[in-house]
Amino acid sequence: EAQVTQNPRYLITVTGKKLTVTCSQNMNHEYMSWYRQDPGLGLRQIYYSMNVEVTDKGDVPEGYKVSRKEKRNFPLILESPSPNQTSLYFCASSPGAEQYFGPGTRLTVT
């Protein structure tokens, strides 16, 4: 089954404790992205990747890191999470236009 998976789906953590949210797709898509969704602000792009080892900043990259060592995986790293990073995070992959979203990760930073 073609899909985008994210783990964990829910995470509660404390300020400053490094965390990684994994994202994997099995559709051999070149493009992958991370978004955060906050009430009233829609979906804001954090980082995107055009292919292996090629990444670029989106609109809200501060406080986040990404890597694309393999085509299928695109982890999101928060090295020192802060409460303002509490949000719903979506990973997406795309063959060029249509975005296929993962199920989302709800992160709470206390």
Add this chain to the structure above:
Amino acid sequence: GENVEQHPSTLSVQEGDSAVIKCTYSDSASNYFPWYKQELGKRPQLIIDIRSNVGEKKDQRIAVTLNKTAKHFSLHITETQPEDSAVYFCAASSGDSWGKLQFGAGTQVVVTP
């Protein structure tokens, strides 16, 4: 960079009526305009998209129109049904950079029976 504005933020319609959501964009290089539907607790899913070489596209009860001169595009839902209740997002992208997609803030559509 691109800026996409979406209106209204909420829209309440009676079942059977039409719903229209409007978006404007700022980057004249944008040439791909998708619409996503997000049901409560679910992930966004593409419902229709349009490219800049087309003025209108229809798919059953939904249609999208694009005015490149005015830099705005709209989603039209006819004969609304309760299952159309969701948040709808417009977005804009340049074909030169498929990875970079700018979303509007979303419209909460409520269809009342």
